[in-house]
Amino acid sequence: MVLQERDIEVLAAVAHYFILNSRQIREICFPDDSSGRITRRRLSKLMHAGYVRKRNMQVVNPADGSATPVYHLAKHGREFLAGHFDDDTFLAKPLEPSQPQHLYHYVAVAETHRLFDRAIANASGVAKVVRWVNEDEFVNPDEPDTSKRRLLRTSFDSRIVCLPDAAFVIRSQDHNAVFYLEQDRDTFFHDRVAARKSPGYQKLLAGAGHKQHFPETTLPFFFVLVMTPTAKRANQLRAAFAKRNKDEEVLKTYRFGSFEELNEHNLLFEPLLSCCHHDDRVPLIKRVASPDHTPVECSSQLSQG
Structure with missing residues (x-):
């Protein structure tokens, strides 16, 4: 998968905030995507290419109206950011939440x-x-x-x-x-x-x-x-x-x-x-x-x- 500039922006945002849901990612990286369709498509591609991991929340988020999934960096995404920005501190970014039951x-x-x-x-x-x-x-x-x-x-x-x-x-x-x-x-x-x-x-x-x-x-x-x-x-x-x-x-x-x-x-x-x-x-x-x-x-x- 060849990453577009907006894909890199998504990876950088997830690295910066650690865990985000699709609404937050849309507001940060795709503010003109009113339906959320573009956001979901890019996230799906990044997930299947191994750059991010998707997790399902076990409770309903009132701000989103449904049990929306959340996203965090996968190893491939972390390594890409370290190389792209020439910054090895990305390699120390966590890949797994220590308390996955508390995603909300x-x-x-x-x-x-x-x-x-x-x-x-x-x-x-x-x-x-x-x-x-x-x-x-x-x-x-x-x-x-x-x-x-x-x-x-x-x-x-x-x-x-x-x-x-x-x-x-x-x-x-x-x-x-x-x-x-x-x-x-x-x-x-x-x-x-x-x-x-x-x-x-x-x-x-x-x-x-x-x-x-x-x-x-x-x-x-x-x-x-x-x-x-x-x-x-x-x-x-x-x-x-x-x-x-x-x-x-x-x-x-x-x-x-x-x-x-x-x-x-x-x-x-x-x-x-x-x-x-x-x-x-x-x-x-x-x-x-x-x-x-x-x-x-x-x-x-x-x-x-």
Whole structure:
């Protein structure tokens, strides 16, 4: 199979987001394909040629109206990208999800990743995502010794494990801030989620574990961004995490937002995220004024306040 330019774009998108469904691929690579027929045809060719693998989701995705299949890189596709872009880090991209029973969850993480990419594109250079790492990806894929490559998963003892759904570094105003993502789908009772997740992040913060994952960070702290389907769910989780965490420094790490309120136009700078340590809502990145005190789009700061 001779790959067309749009086929390469599909492979690059799947490598970038790890797992995507056909709707997401159509929106990224074939925006004019209103019926989805072209998208399905190209994906079918890529699958049969061994560039991507297709998996069937076991639950209905409300955004798509059916149990839509998802796609991720196959070995042939990974090797093609490494050669095409002359970048061997593609060879470290995961080929299999570690939790194939949670494909809907992976798709939700990809949707948050897409939201950030669109928001950064609208930010006119104010901020950029330096790195994004999914839970099945290595934080140091360019490490030549494969035995030293590490995942985000951090085990502290037999009971406490910190396992973010993804993590990313945002650069703004000469600072690199680390964000760990918790992708909530309102599957479990909010108190149970807080009980499971809080101990791991407490340990990670105490040991400055984010510096081991992302040595490029310039801050002594990190943030945990909890993305939820609705504002109501975000408020429930905020209360549950506040109850579980009494240390002020730990409380300052958490931010809660929802797809119900956030979009690519307001994600970065509008005060729509809830905190545990006070009742005011805050933006992901704070705007600051220029030296002559006039507000400017190109100046911002990252802080725990």
